[in-house]
Amino acid sequence: MPDNIPIDNWQAQMRKGWLEVxxxxxxxxxxxxxxxxxRDLEERSDLVIAEGTVYPVLNRLRTVGLVEAQWEESDSGHxxxxxxxxxxxxxxxxxxxxxxxxxxxKMLVLIQPLIEGKPR
Amino acid sequence: MNIELQTRIDTYLMKxxxxxxxxxxxxxxxxxxxxxxxxLERAENGGQxxxxxxxQILRDLGEPEEIGPLYQRxxxxxxxRSSLSPTLILRATMRWGMxxxxxxxxxxxxxxxxxxxxxxxxxAFVKPFDPEHVGxxxxxxxxxxxxLAHPTHPDLLGWWIIPVGLVVGATLLVATTRFLxxxxxxxxxxxxxxxxxxxxxx
Numbered sequence: 001m002p003d004n005i006p007i008d009n010w011q012a013q014m015r016k017g018w019l020e021v022x023x024x025x026x027x028x029x030x031x032x033x034x035x036x037x038x039r040d041l042e043e044r045s046d047l048v049i050a051e052g053t054v055y056p057v058l059n060r061l062r063t064v065g066l067v068e069a070q071w072e073e074s075d076s077g078h079x080x081x082x083x084x085x086x087x088x089x090x091x092x093x094x095x096x097x098x099x100x101x102x103x104x105x106k107m108l109v110l111i112q113p114l115i116e117g118k119p120r
Numbered sequence: 121m122n123i124e125l126q127t128r129i130d131t132y133l134m135k136x137x138x139x140x141x142x143x144x145x146x147x148x149x150x151x152x153x154x155x156x157x158x159x160l161e162r163a164e165n166g167g168q169x170x171x172x173x174x175x176q177i178l179r180d181l182g183e184p185e186e187i188g189p190l191y192q193r194x195x196x197x198x199x200x201r202s203s204l205s206p207t208l209i210l211r212a213t214m215r216w217g218m219x220x221x222x223x224x225x226x227x228x229x230x231x232x233x234x235x236x237x238x239x240x241x242x243x244a245f246v247k248p249f250d251p252e253h254v255g256x257x258x259x260x261x262x263x264x265x266x267x268l269a270h271p272t273h274p275d276l277l278g279w280w281i282i283p284v285g286l287v288v289g290a291t292l293l294v295a296t297t298r299f300l301x302x303x304x305x306x307x308x309x310x311x312x313x314x315x316x317x318x319x320x321x322x
Binding site: 034035050051052053055056059060063064071076078079080081 | 191
């Protein structure tokens with residue numbers, strides 16, 4: 001890769017790519033509303049670029065039937081939209097987790113020599 | 121919360137509403153309600169809301185002009201993939217075609233498929249009312265099906281254009297719809313997981 005290609009853009013694309021998988025993995029642990037998902041992602045991953053990008057992804061996951069959403073009143077005074085995985089969403093999340101794990105294992109084998117600084 | 125802060129939130133939501141464009145009103149209301157909830161909940165955390173704190177909350181959310189189109193692309197592709205409406209499907213494909221060569225090629229193919237299907241079906245319906253000018257001809261410039269102002273060659277199909285037009289047109293309509301819906305999965309994959317083979321197999 002030439003030096004003049006901005007690496008920030010590449011990292012942003014990679015984060016976007018994994019965001020959907022990360023959201024599904026977060027919802028695997030139980031129902032959550034948007035801000036809860038964001039806080040969880042911020043704590044456990046490095047994926048959130050702008051907070052507002054999470055909501056369109058959640059909206060799409062709901063439209064394709066992997067996630068369902070329900071409005072509920074909260075103690076804070078305004079309603080929260082809670083998201084949870086549908087049965088199809090749970091199956092798909094497991095499949096994605098397996099595929100992601102296999103993919104990452106192979107990638108790690110490929111890039112490990114670079115990390116360790118071994119010669120070609 | 122003072123009026124200035126409230127106005128700032130309202131302005132942000134107004135910009136977001138504008139950038140949501142063609143989404144159905146109930147979806148727009150749902151999105152605005154959720155984003156307003158997000159802003160208010162963050163505003164309530166960590167003491168009194170100041171102008172600086174609100175600016176930071178809105179900055180963390182991102183520019184409304186950038187978030188709105190994400191909803192539109194996500195929603196229109198997802199809706200099109202579960203829809204039978206040629207208008208909805210073609211519109212989603214057109215939007216994909218504005219960002220991708222593959223998308224543009226699929227859009228042109230879809231336009232051709234629907235155009236031909238529509239032409240055949242319309243010909244079948246119009247034939248009884250204008251039998252002289254509706255038909256199928258092999259002329260010097262090639263095969264023509266539909267209407268000709270002054271046909272000089274014999275009509276190849278005659279009245280058969282009615283069943284042929286209806287059956288072939290309807291088949292082409294269904295085939296084009298299925299093809300476009302199938303291809304739209306690549307519109308989602310290219311955006312969500314651009315470089316990894318762990319794309320969501322929707």
